[in-house]
Amino acid sequence: MPFSNFGLEEKILRAIKKVGYTQPTLVQIAAIPKVMAGNDVIAIAQTGTGKTAAFVLPILNRLSEVAKGGKIPGTRVMILAPTRELAIQIVDNIESYGRHLAIRVAAIYGGVDEISQIKALRKGVHIVVATPGRLIDIIERHKIDLSAIQTLVLDEADRMLHMGFLPDIETIIETLPRRRQTLMFSATFPKEVESLAKRFQHQPKTVQIGKRSEAADTVDQSVYEVPPHLKSALLIELLKDPRFERVLVFVRMKDGANRLTDILKSARVNVAKLHSSRTQEQREKALQNFKDGKTQVLVATDIVARGIDIDGVTHVINYDFPVNPEDYIHRIGRTGRAEHAGEALSFVPKGDLNLLGMTELHIGQRLARKRLRGFDHFAKTPAKDANMQPAKKDWRKRTREMEAKKSAKNLPHKKPTGGRTTRSAPKKSASRRKKP
Structure with missing residues (x-):
């Protein structure tokens, strides 16, 4: 017609x-x-x-x-x-x-x-x-x-x-x-x-047209069940794939967008950020550079999840899984537009599995699960990356070291007394004192 x-x-x-x-x-x-x-x-x-x-x-x-x-x-x-x-x-x-x-x-x-x-x-x-x-x-x-x-x-x-x-x-x-x-x-x-x-x-x-809560059928959807401290490392690893040409990454909060942008820049990823605290000039420049292909990755809050038409978005990544199922539908709709194929990946820590279940119930389908060795809940030894947060073992070790230093600081100090230093004798406990 x-x-x-x-x-x-x-x-x-x-x-x-x-x-x-x-x-x-x-x-x-x-x-x-x-x-x-x-x-x-x-x-x-x-x-x-x-x-x-x-x-x-x-x-x-x-x-x-x-x-x-x-x-x-x-x-x-x-x-x-x-x-x-x-x-x-x-x-x-x-x-x-x-x-x-x-x-x-x-x-x-x-x-x-x-x-x-x-x-x-x-x-x-x-x-x-x-x-x-x-x-x-x-x-x-x-x-x-x-x-x-x-x-x-x-x-x-x-x-x-x-x-x-x-x-x-x-x-x-x-x-x-x-x-x-x-x-x-x-x-x-x-x-x-x-x-x-x-x-x-x-x-x-x-x-x-279609169901009221239906995700775009031109988008291939999948999930990575990944611990929170490995999400940035997983994203950096995925971006090494040449198929990830123009990637829109969604986070929940402005501070999260700022932190993730800094991490990606330190990994030499061509990235820009877009959220409500940016000036209008900064927002327009970031969006235009992404549209023109000058920027590989655009980290954004839900400000661009609705209605924004960007040609050639190869991947949408839910770095932070959305709380609202409707937001999920709109986010992944930034790819697979005009009947072109696209791919949407979601990073889901254990704490967000309930949100994933709500979304799957809402859209009426179970999303495919993917695994990348060293970046999932089953990894015995987490993959190492300069931009990753320390693994739990490292945190425990650091905590013990900090407690040891704190204890050392609380030891009695030597006080100068007329050129000679003396240490006060430790007080005897009440249980060891001799009865009169």
Whole structure:
């Protein structure tokens, strides 16, 4: 089925052809006609299946039809995204698909100076792509007019709820016209999103490709049951394989990302890190270098687990296993995109085996177990590496040495007394004293 069957504008068809799209994906085939018909839509599909184009293309088509009758009045479309990176990516897609259209788009997100963003709004934009926090700030300062909004899109709605954006989403929706089209797109659809849909959508049409909690079938998934102190050494060993060309490594915390990045650098791995404490310039540079293939490994928190499209990611490694099964699905979805094969590896210490079991139950499959000699729970002698933490035997030895030094420090000291040194006689214990 060609894209021309949707009735899209010829200028849009030319643009997507230049991007390299030849045939629509299943979610695009199912969702685009419903969005073009003006329905509220809930779309659930695996990551990497083209959900962004499924709502952007019909939105651009509608705006182009309005433009035929003259100037497009006001801001007509609001797209909310959970992270700056996803907001920037959506803007890039809009500009690519609408390169032959006179449609203006602005990105509103935190971490950068808001002056340039406000200037863009003053010039007039037809589509605003925003993260909730910065948008709320601009709304409260009366720097944006949302009275003409016709379409609201919540991209990665489940992630926004997990990140605690519900109060902000409610505040934003209160400022929008009641008569509007509301679209929700995500790879997973938990009960929280279903409740949100019932509150903010009117008789939505549901598009579901595959199971609601299904991992991408283009990704080969496996698990290494590895002790915590051997995880960095195992990662370094795996990265020696030339097949690991572009590797995205997920950790839970920012401090963990910093430590692991330092370890990999000391092992001469070309690595960058990406988390919320990095400046926007640092984040953009790290992501772009990884996309361009200048960096082999990108160590990141879940900030890039949702919606970020990076071509050619050969491997996703869960260095820290995710607590939430939905996060697992989104993480591994960064590889195996656009029907290309990918591989996802998870490092699971004994303490995380319960999380692994929950995830396997959630996705309905048991993940393959792999072993690498010297890096598992069954290893008699852990593999040695300069960047590894000491094995338990070494810690016990060090503890004994430290206790011995501490005891030596507590021995009675010789005190100078008129040039001569004497040591006080040890006190006799009460049990040895002679009775009078």
